[in-house]
Amino acid sequence: MMDLQLKLQDPLLLKAHCYVDGQWIGEPTDAVTNPATGAILGKTPSFGTRQAMNAVEAAERAFRLWAKKIAKERSAIMRRWFELIVENRSDLALILTSEQGKPLAEAKAEVDIAAAYVEFYAEEAKRVYGETIPSHRADARIVVGKQPIGVVSAITPWNFPCSMITRKAAPAIAAGCTVVLKPAPETPLSALALAALAERAGLPAGVFNVVTGEPSAVGKVFCDHPAVRFVSFTGSTEVGKILMRQASDGVKKVGLELGGNAPFIVFDDADLDAAIEGAMVSKYRNMGQTCICANRIYVQNSIYESFVEKLATRVMDMRVGSGLEVGVEQGPLISDAAVAKVERHIADAVRQGARLVIGGKRHPLGRTFFEPTVLAEVTTKMLVTREETFGPLAPVYRFSSEEDVIEMANASPFGLASYFYSSDLGRVFRVAEALEYGMVGVNTGLITTEAAPFGGVKESGLGREGSHHGIEEFLELKYMLLAGLNG
Numbered sequence: 001m002m003d004l005q006l007k008l009q010d011p012l013l014l015k016a017h018c019y020v021d022g023q024w025i026g027e028p029t030d031a032v033t034n035p036a037t038g039a040i041l042g043k044t045p046s047f048g049t050r051q052a053m054n055a056v057e058a059a060e061r062a063f064r065l066w067a068k069k070i071a072k073e074r075s076a077i078m079r080r081w082f083e084l085i086v087e088n089r090s091d092l093a094l095i096l097t098s099e100q101g102k103p104l105a106e107a108k109a110e111v112d113i114a115a116a117y118v119e120f121y122a123e124e125a126k127r128v129y130g131e132t133i134p135s136h137r138a139d140a141r142i143v144v145g146k147q148p149i150g151v152v153s154a155i156t157p158w159n160f161p162c163s164m165i166t167r168k169a170a171p172a173i174a175a176g177c178t179v180v181l182k183p184a185p186e187t188p189l190s191a192l193a194l195a196a197l198a199e200r201a202g203l204p205a206g207v208f209n210v211v212t213g214e215p216s217a218v219g220k221v222f223c224d225h226p227a228v229r230f231v232s233f234t235g236s237t238e239v240g241k242i243l244m245r246q247a248s249d250g251v252k253k254v255g256l257e258l259g260g261n262a263p264f265i266v267f268d269d270a271d272l273d274a275a276i277e278g279a280m281v282s283k284y285r286n287m288g289q290t291c292i293c294a295n296r297i298y299v300q301n302s303i304y305e306s307f308v309e310k311l312a313t314r315v316m317d318m319r320v321g322s323g324l325e326v327g328v329e330q331g332p333l334i335s336d337a338a339v340a341k342v343e344r345h346i347a348d349a350v351r352q353g354a355r356l357v358i359g360g361k362r363h364p365l366g367r368t369f370f371e372p373t374v375l376a377e378v379t380t381k382m383l384v385t386r387e388e389t390f391g392p393l394a395p396v397y398r399f400s401s402e403e404d405v406i407e408m409a410n411a412s413p414f415g416l417a418s419y420f421y422s423s424d425l426g427r428v429f430r431v432a433e434a435l436e437y438g439m440v441g442v443n444t445g446l447i448t449t450e451a452a453p454f455g456g457v458k459e460s461g462l463g464r465e466g467s468h469h470g471i472e473e474f475l476e477l478k479y480m481l482l483a484g485l486n487g
């Protein structure tokens with residue numbers, strides 16, 4: 001712990017306790033490790049059912065006061081929280097890279113978007129408008145208001161330890177809700193650092209609570225407790241389904257951001273170099289560990305060979321190493337299981353005739369470092385077509401017609417992000433509308449921004465996060481019929 005603490009400008013951001021009802025509590029027992037070195041960075045408490053209930057009840061008490069605060073007051077506190085995140089950007093990025101592994105430049109970019117969500121929703125807090133509707137009765141008026149839904153429970157993954165938290169907590173808190181959050185066990189330190197800054201910003205006790213501990217026990221309370229009105233989850237489809245089932249007993253609203261299996265299509269009328277750049281950022285960002293990473297790259301026949309060659313040349317130049325080293329573009333993967341999945345996908349594809357163009361094995365650095373990999377002549381019968389790799393493997397498929405590639409792209413139970421490159425305006429609209437995905441990047445590999453609605457269709461999830469739509473998830477409509485107005 002000392003090591004990371006010594007590197008921080010503000011060592012007080014490194015927390016070892018949960019944050020509940022404005023108090024730092026719990027015995028630190030569970031080690032958090034640096035995936036690049038295996039060093040223990042710190043410990044956090046292992047909370048279970050009882051402590052999770054206490055956190056929900058603290059949020060329930062805080063809700064009564066927070067929901068009544070005028071929007072401008074909520075906004076001002078959130079604005080302060082945003083400013084503190086920006087001021088502590090370097091420390092937050094250092095904590096993030098240390099526990100998660102991504103290159104420091106990517107960690108800084110993540111802190112920036114994490115801050116941007118808080119800024120955006122600090123502003124949106126003041127713009128929760130209701131409406132009046134022309135009435136069906138002469139003596140009555142229809143007024144529709146919006147009210148915060150109540151206590152929100154949130155469960156977040158390890159791949160974006162900062163931004164996944166503010167993307168949920170900021171709109172909820174802006175709407176007047178209170179939040180109980182369970183971060184991923186791999187990356188709790190970023191979540192606790194954000195809580196420390198929320199405390200400094202003056203967020204009242206109980207409005208934002210962070211508990212670390214037993215995922216299924218805490219998750220059960222987060223779904224079952226009568227005070228919880230909304231369960232917000234980002235993670236695997238498997239766990240998302242468990243939570244949706246659990247939440248159904250209490251008829252709780254759910255927001256789910258689940259797995260993806262993003263197609264990335266390059267038509268022969270595309271700007272090839274731009275498509276290569278897009279594929280690089282979409283595929284290899286966070287070592288391929290994002291739910292919107294290109295998972296299936298479809299390239300039209302006539303440009304197939306040159307695309308594969310150019311991609312391999314770029315991949316060859318990528319530096320692998322600790323995310324803290326300057327110039328490193330690929331850090332370690334999060335775990336051995338993550339590496340094993342990449343190896344399984346490669347072995348299966350090669351066995352069925354795919355060509356290994358570059359990479360394909362563990363990196364000489366050892367641990368969970370893996371060589372960024374490109375596979376060519378990949379076909380739809382291979383495992384990588386059906387499963388999200390979540391690692392630095394680019395499988396490149398061939399296609400001949402627009403019709404065929406749309407069919408291949410849509411042949412998935414998932415529907416989160418999709419990408420394609422084309423310079424034909426007619427095709428741009430045709431393909432964008434035909435893709436059964438919640439998000440389509442056209443001539444770009446980077447789509448995330450706080451201003452746009454992020455989310456998927458099919459088994460990729462329910463609801464949207466970000467943009468003015470994101471705050472609506474945490475608001476209930478209240479219809480009031482004001483009658484007897486004509487005496």
Ligand code: ADP
Pocket residue numbers: 155156157158182183184185215216217218219220234235236237239240242243
């Ligand atoms: P990943 O495979 O990427 O770790 P998970 O869906 O397993 O994705 O994890 C995402 C989040 O869900 C983490 O915070 C994890 O602790 C939590 N989680 C895992 N299992 C459960 C469960 N049964 N109930 C509630 N939360 C869970």
